[in-house]
Amino acid sequence: MSLRPTYRAIGIDLGTSTIKLSCAGNLKKIPSIVGTPLQGWSGFSGDKSLEKNLVISDGEKSLYVGELARLQSEIKRAIASEGKVKSIEDAILAIKAVLALITKKDHDQIIMATGVPVASSKKEMTKLAKGLKGNLDLRIENEATGEKFHRKLTIKNCIVMPEPFGTYYHTLKTEGESRAVDAIVIDVGHGSTDILTLYEGRIMRQASGSLEEATDTLTHRIAQELQNQTGKIIRPFDLMTALSQQKDILTIQGEKWDIASMKEYHIEIIADVILDEVNRLIGTLPPDAIIEKVILCGGGMHIFGGRLRAGFEQAGLADHPEMLAMPEDPVMSNARGFEMFARTFVNGLGVDGYNEL
Ligand SMILES: Nc1ncnc2c1ncn2[C@@H]1O[C@H](COP(=O)(O)OP(=O)(O)OP(=O)(O)O)[C@@H](O)[C@H]1O
Ligand SMILES: [Mg+2]
Incomplete structure (x- = not known):
């Protein structure tokens, strides 16, 4: 049996309603919730898949993750809310649990890129990256079947970035653009709208931010x-x-x-708040900066997309239709983009590492 490591590139997007994962065509989406186990209850689920019955243990205590926590836990915690990752410890546990869904064997070497809400501080991002990097010992249980798994993985590299960067990277790659385009990415999610501005390939912190309206x-x-x-x-x-x-x-x-x-009325008001904030943020850019692309993503685009597009056209921010871009699947595009970004590091590993993806 060969113990030669397999390098896997994985993209993760930690949202307020769902955690998304992308790995070699495998797409997973689980509710961003962890919760306490229900004593004395087990095995009552109709759906016995690991994804719907995920329990993680840190050696001492167990925690329900995703759909199981949403449906069964008495005390549950959201992993992210008000545009921020709430508890780094919970986020680390949930990411470990979701990794267990796609790794099939021990000794996988993982290069991971993870997106967090824009309002997360640099300190929180570093803490998350540190907490995930290194050798992981995953202890997972399927609550419905009682099966226990023990898996050893190595996170060789963990890059933590603001969520919308995933869609930015995804858009450039799918459009075959090799240059860093000056762009603004608007990600209307569940609990927050994240806005990220990139100028000369750099994230402009002043011109990026988040809003509670989503x-x-x-x-x-x-x-x-x-x-x-x-x-x-x-x-x-x-x-x-x-x-x-x-x-x-x-x-x-x-x-x-x-x-x-009433839906139309409120969609219009909320979209206008988002448009105002985008205009204000763009106003903080240096006068020579010209936004070449407005990229839209997040599940909220299914609701606010039409109104936002019209607003950008009216504001003169998208004079040509090709200036406005929206990925085919705006919910998964951050995770997909992060996987593509992580893959550049796998390729960078050279002859030592081979990549089965
Ligand atoms: N096809 C759809 N039509 C309408 N609404 C949708 C659709 N798909 C998703 N949504 C809505 O989009 C929201 C989820 O979007 P998304 O997954 O981007 O949020 P998130 O990443 O979890 O949250 P955030 O980015 O705020 O942290 C939910 O409120 C959901 O109801
Ligand atoms: Mg999101």
């Missing part, structure tokens, strides 16, 4: 308005599915409600 803002506003009109309690979370499926007619305790016009 998809979750829309669900909260519609829930509040429906509650005022119907007198019934509506949870913002329950509106998410209706929004994702573009459903405008809702049944609230037997009564039908059409949310089309």
Whole structure:
């Protein structure tokens, strides 16, 4: 048996609603939640896949991760919220758990690029990179089947960057652009909108930032308005599915409600807040800087995309249609881009390392 290491390039995007992972055509998306195990309960899941029944142990205690935590944990914690990674320890555990989903054997050598919300501090980013680098001993359990896995991996390199950089890199690569294009990337996610400006290949911190206004803002506003009109309690979370499926007619305790016009109204207000902030951030760039591309991504683009495009055209930021770019899958594009970025480091390993991807 050969113990020659296999180098794997992996891209991860740590979002407030889901963690996305991309590795050699394997795409994974799990809720960004960890939670305490439920004592005395196990094996009741209809879906027995590891992805839906993920438990990680750090040797002392166990933690539910992703869908299992979302559905079963009494006490659960979001890994990221208000545009920041909340607990580095939780983030490290969740990333380890998601790595277990795609590694099939011991002794894999991993080069990983991870995206975190733009508002995360340099200190937090360094802490995350340090916490992941080195030899990992993964102890994983499938809660539904009781199967236990023990896997040893080495994270040879871990690059932590602001989330939207993944989509920037993905866009340049898929368009065959070899030069660093001056661009602004707008990532409308669940809990925050992240804006990243790149000028002469460098991230411009002054002209980058994040906003609380995102998809979750829309669900909260519609829930509040429906509650005022119907007198019934509506949870913002329950509106998410209706929004994702573009459903405008809702049944609230037997009564039908059409949310089309209130949705349009709030989409317009939220999109305008995002456009204002983009304009303000661009205003901080040196006068000689010209933005060549406006790149749109994040799940929120399915909702706010049309309005934002129109706004950029009106503001003269996208005079030509080709100046506006949006990847085919705007939800996974950060993770895919980070995988491509990580792969450049794998190639850099030269003859020593071979790459099976
Ligand atoms: N096809 C779709 N149509 C409408 N809404 C969608 C669609 N796909 C995803 N969304 C919405 O987009 C949001 C998730 O987007 P995304 O995965 O980019 O967020 P995130 O990365 O988890 O959060 P953040 O970037 O704020 O940390 C959810 O609110 C979801 O309801
Ligand atoms: Mg995101």
